[in-house]
Amino acid sequence: MNEPSYEQFFANFSNYTRMKIIIALADGPLSVNELTEQIGDEQSNVSHHLKQMAHCSLVDVKREGKKRIYSLNEKTVKPMLAMAQEHVFGSCTNCAGDCRSCAEGVR
Amino acid sequence: MNEPSYEQFFANFSNYTRMKIIIALADGPLSVNELTEQIGDEQSNVSHHLKQMAHCSLVDVKREGKKRIYSLNEKTVKPMLAMAQEHVFGSCTNCAGDCRSCAEGVR
DNA sequence: AAAACATATGAATGAACCATCATATGAACA
DNA sequence: TGTTCATATGATGGTTCATTCATATGTTTT
Numbered sequence: 251m252n253e254p255s256y257e258q259f260f261a262n263f264s265n266y267t268r269m270k271i272i273i274a275l276a277d278g279p280l281s282v283n284e285l286t287e288q289i290g291d292e293q294s295n296v297s298h299h300l301k302q303m304a305h306c307s308l309v310d311v312k313r314e315g316k317k318r319i320y321s322l323n324e325k326t327v328k329p330m331l332a333m334a335q336e337h338v339f340g341s342c343t344n345c346a347g348d349c350r351s352c353a354e355g356v357r
Numbered sequence: 358m359n360e361p362s363y364e365q366f367f368a369n370f371s372n373y374t375r376m377k378i379i380i381a382l383a384d385g386p387l388s389v390n391e392l393t394e395q396i397g398d399e400q401s402n403v404s405h406h407l408k409q410m411a412h413c414s415l416v417d418v419k420r421e422g423k424k425r426i427y428s429l430n431e432k433t434v435k436p437m438l439a440m441a442q443e444h445v446f447g448s449c450t451n452c453a454g455d456c457r458s459c460a461e462g463v464r
Numbered sequence: 465a466a467a468a469c470a471t472a473t474g475a476a477t478g479a480a481c482c483a484t485c486a487t488a489t490g491a492a493c494a
Numbered sequence: 495t496g497t498t499c500a501t502a503t504g505a506t507g508g509t510t511c512a513t514t515c516a517t518a519t520g521t522t523t524t
Binding site: 402405406 | 482490
């Protein structure tokens with residue numbers, strides 16, 4: 251069996267739009283339009299990201315009339331976020347409770 | 358207090374070279390040269406990545422003569438990897454135990 | 465079946481990122 | 495103190511990625 255490419259999995263969490271999607275879905279399932287409105291992004295962009303995330307099983311889709319309702323894979327995603335939060339606020343000495351410093355490039 | 362930018366934190370895990378660094382360091386601390394040899398990458402590239410990772414407190418550095426010994430922040434990184442593994446092998450229906458499919462672009 | 469609505473898809477542009485090269489810094493030792 | 499070793503840094507070019515636009519698909523409603 252081959253080594254899976256974890257970096258690809260993690261890439262799902264490393265983009266602002268996708269993070270907004272995740273955080274929005276953390277409160278419950280949403281349609282694409284609802285998502286689009288909540289995060290203030292373009293519908294087609296949201297769809298593109300959802301496709302990627304669905305492919306990696308981070309979100310799940312259900313048809314409902316003409317809508318598609320997306321929901322989080324909570325088993326994976328919520329603990330993931332919790333760990334990130336713990337690190338950023340607890341372990342990252344540079345962040346010190348306000349991780350904008352981690353948002354800046356470093357080079 | 359501001360929302361930290363989790364996506365930046367996760368970006369540390371979303372690159373192949375950085376993943377190789379992490380996996381190499383999982384077995385114990387290494388100098389830059391040792392890392393460079395183990396993962397077959399260029400010294401300056403490894404250094405660049407280490408800088409980023411150190412900034413986000415994912416690795417720690419100690420001087421030792423002219424060498425610098427890097428070690429993992431195990432508290433954060435190892436559970437993170439474990440969760441990724443669990444997802445990829447356990448929850449990701451597309452991956453089915455061999456996640457090269459997640460490595461391919463999806464569009 | 466046509467119209468309206470909801471979402472997905474493909475192509476294209478612009479931005480961000482990464483690897484590389486050249487070189488700088490700093491430490492040890494002759 | 496000059497040389498070698500170990501690592502860091504800055505700039506650059508190439509590639510990948512994200513967003514946008516235009517359009518297609520599919521579903522419901524009339």
